[in-house]
Amino acid sequence: MGGNSPCASCKLLRRRCAKDCVFAPYFPSDDPHKFAIVHKVFGASNVSKMLQELSVHQRADAVSSLVYEANARMRDPVYGCVGAISYLQNQVSQLQMQLAVAQAEILCIQMQNEPVMPTPQMDPEDDKSFLLQNNLPQYLNFASSSNVIHDSLKRESIFGDIIS
Amino acid sequence: MNSERCAACKYLRRRCPSDCIFAPYFPSNNPQRFACVHKIYGASNVGKMLQQLPTHKRVQAANSLYYEAQCRIQDPVYGCVGIISLLLQQIHKAENQLAKTQAEIAVLSNSHTQDSQFQQNFLLQQGNVGQSSRPSTQPSSWFK
Numbered sequence: 001m002g003g004n005s006p007c008a009s010c011k012l013l014r015r016r017c018a019k020d021c022v023f024a025p026y027f028p029s030d031d032p033h034k035f036a037i038v039h040k041v042f043g044a045s046n047v048s049k050m051l052q053e054l055s056v057h058q059r060a061d062a063v064s065s066l067v068y069e070a071n072a073r074m075r076d077p078v079y080g081c082v083g084a085i086s087y088l089q090n091q092v093s094q095l096q097m098q099l100a101v102a103q104a105e106i107l108c109i110q111m112q113n114e115p116v117m118p119t120p121q122m123d124p125e126d127d128k129s130f131l132l133q134n135n136l137p138q139y140l141n142f143a144s145s146s147n148v149i150h151d152s153l154k155r156e157s158i159f160g161d162i163i164s
Numbered sequence: 165m166n167s168e169r170c171a172a173c174k175y176l177r178r179r180c181p182s183d184c185i186f187a188p189y190f191p192s193n194n195p196q197r198f199a200c201v202h203k204i205y206g207a208s209n210v211g212k213m214l215q216q217l218p219t220h221k222r223v224q225a226a227n228s229l230y231y232e233a234q235c236r237i238q239d240p241v242y243g244c245v246g247i248i249s250l251l252l253q254q255i256h257k258a259e260n261q262l263a264k265t266q267a268e269i270a271v272l273s274n275s276h277t278q279d280s281q282f283q284q285n286f287l288l289q290q291g292n293v294g295q296s297s298r299p300s301t302q303p304s305s306w307f308k
Contacts, residue, residue: 040209041205041209041213042204042205042206042209043205043206043208043209045206046203046204046205046206050204050236050240053240054240054241058240058241061241061242062240062241062242064245065241065242065243065245065246066243068245069232069236069243069244069245073213077213077216077217077225078217078221078224078225078228079224079225079228080228080229080232081228081232081243081244081245081248082227082228082231082232082244083228084248085244085247085248085251088248088251088252088255089251091251091255092251092254092255092258095255095258095259095262096258098262099258099261099262099265102262102265102266102269103265105269106265106268106269106272109269109272109273110272113272113275113279
């Protein structure tokens, strides 16, 4: 950076922005809100320590996730991100149940088909192709004290560019 | 009267007042809980966050802060956002699987309906051979 324009962090903290400021690459001066939120929830000192413990190529993602968590905590001061996790886990459970019901229905239909047909219309090997294994990957279980479903958290707004 | 300091005040090496904001949520028998939360948020921020909430909501807030702090310690880059990402991927996969399965149900159901109609037509035709007026569904007609 050629000029001495302080980053958003140093502006908020009212200090000189050093050339090797740990915040500067991730908290540009044109987005003061981003650092304000992170500072409010985590504190500048803690954020600085967290970033310094990471290698440089990990810091951008770390900042993004910290901003996300801070925003979630501001939106929901009681549950923060845990509210979203609880909501999503409920969704996974419901989908698993629906999938199990659908797979059972396929089995029923196939069992109904087989004894009735006077001439075999379906190749048994084709039948087996419909038998789906339950490939749902295991989701993380965690003991949460909260069970709040956050209707306000829409999936499309949760994760922008963090997922690579 | 409990004169023992809570985990927070022990950690911060200070006297634990009777109205300590931390005491109900960071008991002295679980020092790791406060240490975790302090490492990520700092005592001052945790205290402010709890104070801004009504008393009956503070337990849940303390628990969720502890959970998020643990996630961040285990995964310093993504914290609990990594878990959210994983869950979103799993939901996406499960939805795709469900859609596939439901499409297969539709195909199977259609083919079963068509086959049933075929059978009915087939049986009707068999019954009509040599019998112009009698309904073919009566089995006695087959043994003539």
